Amino acid sequence: MRKISLLKAPEFGVSIALVGLFILMSFLSPLFLSGYNLLNILLQSSTYIILSIGMTFVIVTGGIDLSVGSIAVVSGILMAGVMKGGTPVWIAIIAGLAISTLCGFVNGFLVSKINLPSFIVTLATMSIFQGAALIFSGGLPIYGFPKAFSFLGTGSIFSIPVPVIIAFVCIAVSVWVFKKTRIGHYALAIGDNRQAVRMCGVNVFKYELIVYMINGLATGVAAIITTARLNSAEPLASMSMGLDAVAAVVMSGTSLSGGSGSVTGAIIGSLLMGVLRNGMTLLNVQSYYQNLIIGVVILIAVFIDKIRNSYSYKK
Amino acid sequence: MEQSILSVKNICKNFPGVRALDNVCFDLRQGEVHALLGENGAGKSTLMKIIFGLLKKDSGEIFLRNSELKSISPSKSYENGIALIPQERTLLTHKSIAENIFLGMEPAFVSKKEMCLQSLEMMKRFSMQISPDTPAAQLSAGMQQTVEIMRAINRKAQILIMDEPTGGLSAQEVKRLFEVIRTLKGQKASVIYISHRMEEIFEISDRITVLRDGKNAGTFGTADVTKEKIIELMAGKKISAQKQHKSSIGEEVLQVKELCSNKIHNINLTLRKGEILGIAGLLGSGRTEIFECIYGINRDYKGRIFINSKDCTHYSISDAISCGVGLVTEDRKRTGLSLKSSVAKNITLPMEKRIFRRGIINTKKVQTISSEYSEKVGLNTSDMSFTSGNLSGGNQQKVVIARWLANGSKILLLDEPTVGVDVNAKQEIHQLIRQYCNGENSVIVASSDFPELLEICDRIVVIAQGKVVKELENKDIDEKILLGYATSAGGEKI
Numbered sequence: 001m002r003k004i005s006l007l008k009a010p011e012f013g014v015s016i017a018l019v020g021l022f023i024l025m026s027f028l029s030p031l032f033l034s035g036y037n038l039l040n041i042l043l044q045s046s047t048y049i050i051l052s053i054g055m056t057f058v059i060v061t062g063g064i065d066l067s068v069g070s071i072a073v074v075s076g077i078l079m080a081g082v083m084k085g086g087t088p089v090w091i092a093i094i095a096g097l098a099i100s101t102l103c104g105f106v107n108g109f110l111v112s113k114i115n116l117p118s119f120i121v122t123l124a125t126m127s128i129f130q131g132a133a134l135i136f137s138g139g140l141p142i143y144g145f146p147k148a149f150s151f152l153g154t155g156s157i158f159s160i161p162v163p164v165i166i167a168f169v170c171i172a173v174s175v176w177v178f179k180k181t182r183i184g185h186y187a188l189a190i191g192d193n194r195q196a197v198r199m200c201g202v203n204v205f206k207y208e209l210i211v212y213m214i215n216g217l218a219t220g221v222a223a224i225i226t227t228a229r230l231n232s233a234e235p236l237a238s239m240s241m242g243l244d245a246v247a248a249v250v251m252s253g254t255s256l257s258g259g260s261g262s263v264t265g266a267i268i269g270s271l272l273m274g275v276l277r278n279g280m281t282l283l284n285v286q287s288y289y290q291n292l293i294i295g296v297v298i299l300i301a302v303f304i305d306k307i308r309n310s311y312s313y314k315k
Numbered sequence: 316m317e318q319s320i321l322s323v324k325n326i327c328k329n330f331p332g333v334r335a336l337d338n339v340c341f342d343l344r345q346g347e348v349h350a351l352l353g354e355n356g357a358g359k360s361t362l363m364k365i366i367f368g369l370l371k372k373d374s375g376e377i378f379l380r381n382s383e384l385k386s387i388s389p390s391k392s393y394e395n396g397i398a399l400i401p402q403e404r405t406l407l408t409h410k411s412i413a414e415n416i417f418l419g420m421e422p423a424f425v426s427k428k429e430m431c432l433q434s435l436e437m438m439k440r441f442s443m444q445i446s447p448d449t450p451a452a453q454l455s456a457g458m459q460q461t462v463e464i465m466r467a468i469n470r471k472a473q474i475l476i477m478d479e480p481t482g483g484l485s486a487q488e489v490k491r492l493f494e495v496i497r498t499l500k501g502q503k504a505s506v507i508y509i510s511h512r513m514e515e516i517f518e519i520s521d522r523i524t525v526l527r528d529g530k531n532a533g534t535f536g537t538a539d540v541t542k543e544k545i546i547e548l549m550a551g552k553k554i555s556a557q558k559q560h561k562s563s564i565g566e567e568v569l570q571v572k573e574l575c576s577n578k579i580h581n582i583n584l585t586l587r588k589g590e591i592l593g594i595a596g597l598l599g600s601g602r603t604e605i606f607e608c609i610y611g612i613n614r615d616y617k618g619r620i621f622i623n624s625k626d627c628t629h630y631s632i633s634d635a636i637s638c639g640v641g642l643v644t645e646d647r648k649r650t651g652l653s654l655k656s657s658v659a660k661n662i663t664l665p666m667e668k669r670i671f672r673r674g675i676i677n678t679k680k681v682q683t684i685s686s687e688y689s690e691k692v693g694l695n696t697s698d699m700s701f702t703s704g705n706l707s708g709g710n711q712q713k714v715v716i717a718r719w720l721a722n723g724s725k726i727l728l729l730d731e732p733t734v735g736v737d738v739n740a741k742q743e744i745h746q747l748i749r750q751y752c753n754g755e756n757s758v759i760v761a762s763s764d765f766p767e768l769l770e771i772c773d774r775i776v777v778i779a780q781g782k783v784v785k786e787l788e789n790k791d792i793d794e795k796i797l798l799g800y801a802t803s804a805g806g807e808k809i
Contacts, residue, residue, distance in 0.1 A: 260655055
């Protein structure tokens, strides 16, 4: 019974892949299992974990947000600009989080109230936010921040890197929000059957809006870490940021049509990507091959999930 | 009699924990319509899926024209002249009729003209008088059904498996479908006809096979058997149709005055406390639209709606719910249930205020509320974490009803409450409705299943073409009278 329920868990495929990869890597590279390297994996994965958490909320409602890369850029540039103006760090951080949440609001409003497809909305806002960041910065990177800010990206507490601590806080909060609050409850229900939820008198608009705002907020947090780590805010977004987050979520068996999925799965997915990247670097795999291999691993994880699904359909 | 064209011998199929088919034998003769009956979960669909190749059998043999079929797949079935017409429509809605008929069969160099000409030829045979260029989306449910059949015929199918073919069809369309089936019979094709609707089966079929709990409970010539016998075999026990008794009826709880929207005209209705009001109407008569206005799904209407003498005109869905109204929609899969979610979640879905405290879910409360009410409605599982989509149709409907009972709704609107539900569950749902209406609560049932309305309602309002045609006390009236009114006023002719 227990075995079956484990097998039925949507995170099964990606977990197997992660464990398998972990064992494989520990044989292939003596450096892999060192405490330093493991912390390094967590550090490298922290932004992806945070992004994929936000993305999970959107995807379980049946939506998608392609604009997270641009939101991160807008948020980073604004934070940097504000700090350059001599404003205290904490105000800059609040401004950055506010603008990213606002970007999420715009996406959510267009998707939910105006009822446009999320794919198209966020494709458009991806370009809009990117443009806004370029206009604001004049196309140039903004760099050099106060120590207190850099600490968020490069510092550590009890030798644990600050980004890892931030990621853990985000994990704790989001798991709770997803499982225990009405936001997670209705986000899943909306993705499952929007009409049925509406028929029950639930304010679907409100919850969809919140979900996109959560994604915006999470992106803002990720933007703080990347900006602080690089000590520079780049006005050119990395478009793959959003897609990587989507990949991490989908790998864990979360259906793009909504209604199923979990934050835990997205975290495992992000870790899988992190271990993979780290491992390939340790083994001196050329970066061209790295992309290729990551793609293959995504397919394998999704394939395992498909097998699991057909198994559980047969009961 | 003709020889058998398809015969199935000792088929067994196990799903983990369930014996879905247990030594089932079944044969189909050339040129016959063979009805397959059984409650939900009796194994009808499983058997058909095995014959068509969507599922693999565990053991047993299948013979087609006396030669055994060793490996079966959908594509081989088409080659063998077997076609499955599933319950859900599979047309591509943006494509034309012709393209749909030829789907998967397109010649290497597609000449649209040729396809249209051939389609037109075929459509004539089924008396469809529209252009083959018409997109499928514009067709009525009945016409879509016919296109599905034509697609099968175009693949030279000699054996057609039809799963609930009359779901969502109007009486007129059912009649036309039967003509199509008779045409097919005339051409020596055989049909396996799966349905719950007893009247239809007795009208169209030559033989009837009843499945119960994965076993063949008997095969009969349609002429040699009665409905009662069939129902008894399906249920495995005798069901006595109970005539409703009437409790006291109190003051008016719902008034609809001069309601007009784009599909209904000047509807006046009153519902009293403790009353079961029936709205008898055929497909497209406006019965669903009335509910949509009362429940606030459609707020673009003229007229007034009063609930407990309070003016509730143009209320939203959540306002209507807080006034004590609940709606069980016609299509539970599309608008009723979150199929991937648990039973508990579905039952408590409208109870935002009750199950959340400062935004945080009270799991215990969800559990107690849902177990209490699923027991009340007689759900077949006590596992509240059970995925709703895996329940049978009747049990899914019970979950939706339990939702509104748990929510303390005083006025329940039921739209085709027993569509796609087996005979036994239908009786149970009727019983539930009666219990619910004992004194405090009231119900409006909209249905095209007139015997159902006659069985449970106190009063019946007949509507046709968006207008109230007649209001009747449920005394000394029968199906014919209702049907007469429902088809009057230039409504759908039968």
